[in-house]
Amino acid sequence: xxxxxxxxxxxxxxxxxxxxxxxxxxxxxxxxxxxxxxxxxxxxxxxxxxxxxxxxxxxxxxxxxxxxxxxxxxxxxxxxxxxxxxxxxxxxxxxxxxxxxxxxxxxxxxxxxxxxxxxxxxxxxxxxxxxxxxxxxxxxxxxxxxxxxxxxxxxxxxxxxxxxxxxxxxxxxxxxxxxxxxxxxxxxxxxxxxxxxxxxxxxxxxxxxxxxxxxxxxxxxxxxxxxxxxxxxxxxxxxxxxxxxxxxxxxxxxxxxxxxxxxxxxxxxxxxxxxxxxxxxxxxxxxxxxxxxxxxxxxxxxxxxxxxxxxxxxxxxxxxxxxxxxxxxxxxxxxxxxxxxxxxxxxxxxxxxxxxxxxxxxxxxxxxxxxxxxxxxxxxxxxxxxxxxxxxxxxxxxxxxxxxxx
Numbered sequence: 001x002x003x004x005x006x007x008x009x010x011x012x013x014x015x016x017x018x019x020x021x022x023x024x025x026x027x028x029x030x031x032x033x034x035x036x037x038x039x040x041x042x043x044x045x046x047x048x049x050x051x052x053x054x055x056x057x058x059x060x061x062x063x064x065x066x067x068x069x070x071x072x073x074x075x076x077x078x079x080x081x082x083x084x085x086x087x088x089x090x091x092x093x094x095x096x097x098x099x100x101x102x103x104x105x106x107x108x109x110x111x112x113x114x115x116x117x118x119x120x121x122x123x124x125x126x127x128x129x130x131x132x133x134x135x136x137x138x139x140x141x142x143x144x145x146x147x148x149x150x151x152x153x154x155x156x157x158x159x160x161x162x163x164x165x166x167x168x169x170x171x172x173x174x175x176x177x178x179x180x181x182x183x184x185x186x187x188x189x190x191x192x193x194x195x196x197x198x199x200x201x202x203x204x205x206x207x208x209x210x211x212x213x214x215x216x217x218x219x220x221x222x223x224x225x226x227x228x229x230x231x232x233x234x235x236x237x238x239x240x241x242x243x244x245x246x247x248x249x250x251x252x253x254x255x256x257x258x259x260x261x262x263x264x265x266x267x268x269x270x271x272x273x274x275x276x277x278x279x280x281x282x283x284x285x286x287x288x289x290x291x292x293x294x295x296x297x298x299x300x301x302x303x304x305x306x307x308x309x310x311x312x313x314x315x316x317x318x319x320x321x322x323x324x325x326x327x328x329x330x331x332x333x334x335x336x337x338x339x340x341x342x343x344x345x346x347x348x349x350x351x352x353x354x355x356x357x358x359x360x361x362x363x364x365x366x367x368x369x370x371x372x373x374x375x376x377x378x379x380x381x382x383x384x385x386x387x388x389x390x391x392x393x394x395x396x397x398x399x400x401x402x403x404x405x406x
Contacts, residue, residue, distance in 0.1 A: 001046060001049070002047045003046045004066050005043070005044045009071060012068065012069045015047075016066075016067075017064060018097075020060065021060045022102065024052045025051055027047070028050055029181055030045070031046045050150040052149060057101075058099065058102075059101070059102050061097060061100070066094075069088040070088050105210055109217055114210070115154045117149070117208075119148040119211070119212070120214075121147055122148075122220060124222060126205045128141055131227060132227070133227070133230075134230050135230070137193070141159060142187055142188065143159070147184070148182055149184065151186040152174040156172055159188070160204075162192070164195055165227075168192075169190045170189045196229070197231045199229070202224060202227060308336055309332065312332040316328055321388075329398075337352070339356075349366075350363055358405045359401075362405065366398055
């Protein structure tokens with residue numbers, strides 16, 4: 001509540017609302033009145049607000065301000081020529097700021113039907129817009145809570161489920177009760193659509209609040225409601241598309257495009273006519289061709305791998321440089337396992353050999369030979385016939401070990 005007291009006339013008095021932190025604020029009604037302060041009569045303008053805490057902790061309310069000019073607001077000829085009220089200096093008065101401490105709500109004992117209301121003196125009721133309906137028609141189930149404070153900031157209520165009925169919640173309505181300053185209401189609604197006829201019992205609806213006077217949660221519960229659902233009396237409209245005359249729905253048969261199957265037996269088909277029906281023979285032939293191609297491809301791949309070993313072994317005998325030996329070894333790995341050594345470091349080549357189930361001793365021998373070949377290629381030196389022959393022999397033995405890997 002904010003009051004602006006004055007004992008003399010004034011004009012041009014804009015009012016500035018207070019600002020808040022950690023609070024919800026909503027403007028309430030405005031009133032006027034009189035009050036005697038220190039043996040002096042005053043008139044006042046009063047403005048009320050409804051506040052509710054956002055979270056536990058400190059909250060602040062800045063001071064509301066009023067800027068005004070004292071004196072009469074009538075600008076007579078005398079005022080315009082000689083000043084007076086028309087030139088009164090502007091004055092500003094401010095209310096002192098306020099601080100609040102918002103205490104946390106206890107977690108122990110908080111019911112599932114608590115939606116954030118804090119106060120005392122709440123009422124809670126529920127009703128149906130009609131107790132009887134037909135299957136497939138909607139009925140409105142509403143629950144209304146009334147009490148102190150601003151109920152707009154509370155969470156929406158959840159209606160309990162009812163077997164055999166589909167509920168469609170709608171947006172709640174909230175506001176202040178007529179002829180009151182601090183009591184509000186909030187109405188929750190759900191549209192109920194029963195699937196079939198019968199008698200349904202709507203369970204009680206619960207709504208809880210925290211009572212600061214008692215320091216505990218309180219739960220309000222409505223009475224159970226009974227909904228009687230009768231069979232639907234609405235007839236389903238159908239259209240007879242086979243009628244020969246107008247059906248009354250604007251649909252008329254123009255013609256028919258159905259050709260019925262003839263019951264007359266035809267002559268026995270000849271052998272040439274039946275040949276295309278022997279599709280299973282085609283399938284068997286295609287499968288046989290596919291199997292042959294598969295076996296041939298496996299044999300071709302095996303032969304290619306075998307040829308790679310024989311070709312590398314034969315060319316090693318003709319190698320004249322370390323680069324020749326390195327290229328032959330690289331070509332063998334590519335032909336046998338599709339390992340491209342030109343773009344892979346040694347550790348990746350060894351990992352690829354491991355993935356191909358190459359035994360560890362053979363992989364280690366490959367690493368030793370490969371390092372020597374790399375050193376010879378990138379640190380050129382004159383090829384020694386004896387040393388080259390030894391390295392060629394070791395490479396030949398390495399190929400033999402690698403060839404034994406399946």
